[in-house]
Amino acid sequence: MSAEHVVEVEGLITRFGTVEVHRGLSLRLRRGEILGVVGGSGTGKSVLMRTILGLKRPDAGRIVLFGEEVTDRPAGTRGLLEQRIGVLFQDGALFSSLTVLENVLVPIREFHPDLDDDLARCLARLKIAIAGLQEDAAGKYPSELSGGMRKRAGLARALALDPEVLFLDEPTAGLDPITAGAFDELVRTLAKALRLTVFLITHDLDTLYRVCDRVAVLGEGKVLIVGTLEEVEAHPNPWIQRYFLGPRGRAAARARMA
Amino acid sequence: MSHRSESPPPALLREGDRIALIGSWTLERAARIRAEIERMPRPSESPLRLSLERLERMDSAGAILLAELASRLGLDPRHPPLEGGDPALVHWLQHMLAACKPIAEAPRLPGRDPATWLLAHVGRATLAILRHARELLGFFGLTVITLLRVLVRPSRLRLTPIAHHIEQVGIDAVPLVGLLSFLVGAVIAFLGATVLKEFAAEVYTVELVSFSFLREFGVLLAAILLAGRTASAFTAQIGAMKSHEEIDAMRVLGLDPVELLVIPRLLALVLVLPMLAFLAALAGIVGGAIVAVMSLEMSPALFVVRFWDTLELRHVWVGLIKAPVFALIIAVIGCLQGFKVTGSAESVGERTTSSVVQAIFLVILFDALFAVFFMEIGM
Ligand SMILES: Nc1ncnc2c1ncn2[C@@H]1O[C@H](COP(=O)(O)OP(=O)(O)OP(=O)(O)O)[C@@H](O)[C@H]1O
Ligand SMILES: [Mg+2]
Numbered sequence: 001m002s003a004e005h006v007v008e009v010e011g012l013i014t015r016f017g018t019v020e021v022h023r024g025l026s027l028r029l030r031r032g033e034i035l036g037v038v039g040g041s042g043t044g045k046s047v048l049m050r051t052i053l054g055l056k057r058p059d060a061g062r063i064v065l066f067g068e069e070v071t072d073r074p075a076g077t078r079g080l081l082e083q084r085i086g087v088l089f090q091d092g093a094l095f096s097s098l099t100v101l102e103n104v105l106v107p108i109r110e111f112h113p114d115l116d117d118d119l120a121r122c123l124a125r126l127k128i129a130i131a132g133l134q135e136d137a138a139g140k141y142p143s144e145l146s147g148g149m150r151k152r153a154g155l156a157r158a159l160a161l162d163p164e165v166l167f168l169d170e171p172t173a174g175l176d177p178i179t180a181g182a183f184d185e186l187v188r189t190l191a192k193a194l195r196l197t198v199f200l201i202t203h204d205l206d207t208l209y210r211v212c213d214r215v216a217v218l219g220e221g222k223v224l225i226v227g228t229l230e231e232v233e234a235h236p237n238p239w240i241q242r243y244f245l246g247p248r249g250r251a252a253a254r255a256r257m258a
Numbered sequence: 259m260s261h262r263s264e265s266p267p268p269a270l271l272r273e274g275d276r277i278a279l280i281g282s283w284t285l286e287r288a289a290r291i292r293a294e295i296e297r298m299p300r301p302s303e304s305p306l307r308l309s310l311e312r313l314e315r316m317d318s319a320g321a322i323l324l325a326e327l328a329s330r331l332g333l334d335p336r337h338p339p340l341e342g343g344d345p346a347l348v349h350w351l352q353h354m355l356a357a358c359k360p361i362a363e364a365p366r367l368p369g370r371d372p373a374t375w376l377l378a379h380v381g382r383a384t385l386a387i388l389r390h391a392r393e394l395l396g397f398f399g400l401t402v403i404t405l406l407r408v409l410v411r412p413s414r415l416r417l418t419p420i421a422h423h424i425e426q427v428g429i430d431a432v433p434l435v436g437l438l439s440f441l442v443g444a445v446i447a448f449l450g451a452t453v454l455k456e457f458a459a460e461v462y463t464v465e466l467v468s469f470s471f472l473r474e475f476g477v478l479l480a481a482i483l484l485a486g487r488t489a490s491a492f493t494a495q496i497g498a499m500k501s502h503e504e505i506d507a508m509r510v511l512g513l514d515p516v517e518l519l520v521i522p523r524l525l526a527l528v529l530v531l532p533m534l535a536f537l538a539a540l541a542g543i544v545g546g547a548i549v550a551v552m553s554l555e556m557s558p559a560l561f562v563v564r565f566w567d568t569l570e571l572r573h574v575w576v577g578l579i580k581a582p583v584f585a586l587i588i589a590v591i592g593c594l595q596g597f598k599v600t601g602s603a604e605s606v607g608e609r610t611t612s613s614v615v616q617a618i619f620l621v622i623l624f625d626a627l628f629a630v631f632f633m634e635i636g637m
Pocket of ligand 2: 045
């Protein structure tokens with residue numbers, strides 16, 4: 001238990017009916033790092049994130065956030081801890097009946113109900129600008145935005161309360177490579193400038209090479225290996241070999257070298 | 259920025275040409291910081307610098323307030339002259355300030371004069387009604403053309419969905435329509451009996467119930483119930499498909515959504531509503547008969563005899579001829595509103611509401627027009 005690790009998962013077991021998704025999974029997220037989480041489809045990446053966030057109850061094991069045990073405290077009962085975490089769900093998960101600005105205002109108003117209106121709006125606009133959206137996007141509804149803009153709006157909402165940890169589920173899925181590249185760049189710059197710790201689920205090898213400090217590979221209900229890209233590439237597991245040393249992996253690695 | 263334990267209150271301290279930011283400048287303390295900023299004197303001649311030496315913590319609200327302070331002091335809010343402070347914090351702060359807009363600049367809604375507002379509102383509402391009417395007529399035309407095309411080549415008629423909708427729209431609605439008409443029939447008979455007794459003309463209760471149900475209430479009750487129950491269902495079904503881009507998928511596959519989605523619903527409703535209207539009329543008359551027999555001491559046989567004596571076939575026709583028209587209104591409005599759903603889930607709700615409101619409104623409007631028309635031609 002230390003200031004070193006902001007998220008600690010130990011011996012996690014989760015099941016859906018008789019299907020065991022995690023069989024004693026352990027993972028630690030160090031303060032200030034960007035941890036990429038990869039693994040084949042269905043290896044339980046999203047379920048791991050939901051479990052850490054308290055949206056799914058673990059069947060066994062421990063979850064510790066900022067040194068506080070939260071295993072038995074589902075989302076919504078974690079009080080101040082909740083303000084220290086920002087989440088970007090896969091499609092942004094914006095509230096469709098609210099404009100972008102109102103979406104970003106939701107957490108601000110929820111946790112600071114007596115904040116002056118003009119300051120709250122100014123704060124929300126700042127977040128929208130930081131997330132790389134034009135000013136006129138603030139008044140638009142989610143259905144009027146493109147996929148990439150929705151992701152940015154979701155990011156602005158996730159950043160509303162200056163979280164220390166950011167959870168991102170496949171932030172670049174469904175984006176064109178250029179938009180995805182710009183989003184990767186944004187995540188990296190923001191994470192470093194705002195001193196964020198990031199838990200980043202992705203299938204995108206480019207994201208992995210461009211953004212992440214360390215990578216955790218999920219498989220067989222456990223973390224197969226966690227380490228720097230070089231360490232992970234050297235792991236003998238056949239899935240990892242195919243993933244990183246296949247043509248796409250090589251191309252992404254080359255792109256980073258250049 | 260990292261730990262959120264208790265920290266000293268925020269403050270501002272003037273030291274010669276420096277202004278020191280003290281304590282933690284965070285969202286929770288925003289009100290206090292603003293008060294401090296208000297108390298700072300306006301810019302002096304000597305250039306000022308902002309010292310971060312004694313700043314404990316700062317979050318993005320703090321950064322906004324720092325920009326506010328800078329502009330109050332006549333400094334550039336985006337690049338104020340900073341001094342001291344943790345390099346990481348300064349780096350972060352510069353990032354924030356670059357994206358920051360002054361608080362006052364946040365656009366506000368222009369103040370509105372109530373009279374102009376009312377006028378503008380009325381104007382907008384009028385235009386909206388005209389636009390809706392145009393859309394409705396356009397969609398009606400499209401539906402009719404598609405229907406004719408399908409009828410010319412009956413092989414294109416899809417029987418399975420029609421049967422499915424007949425079940426959903428018609429058979430499942432039988433208990434509701436029957437029960438409600440029965441109750442309304444009973445109420446009308448009771449009212450009639452009470453009033454007619456004054457004139458010792460209770461026996462006319464029979465005509466009251468049979469005329470009103472055969473001509474008006476049978477079909478009207480059935481249509482209003484289906485406008486609530488079926489128009490909304492059509493809107494929700496088609497709207498959900500629209501928001502999942504299923505309609506677009508149909509179009510690119512070369513399928514005609516009007517033919518596939520509207521025509522089966524329309525035909526099912528046109529087939530079913532006359533039957534439901536007839537059923538509603540029967541149920542209403544039975545309800546009326548039971549009240550008449552119980553409260554008027556009229557024998558059941560007398561009711562039946564008088565009913566047959568006064569019955570004229572034209573009343574039945576006047577009632578039933580309206581049913582397909584109402585069916586058309588309900589189906590066209592329900593489907594059109596479904597197609598008007600846009601991406602969001604809220605829009606499905608909005609469209610469903612307006613489909614029910616419009617369908618009921620038009621059903622009653624057309625019923626009134628029919629009543630005038632039949633009166634004029636003496637039916
Ligand atoms: N609500 C649920 N009910 C039942 N099983 C579920 C549920 N959610 C997830 N699962 C199962 O848990 C397993 C892990 O799912 P998860 O969504 O975490 O995969 P993932 O690693 O995120 O995959 P992908 O990369 O495709 O997103 C899958 O086998 C899935 O079928
Ligand atoms: Mg997933």
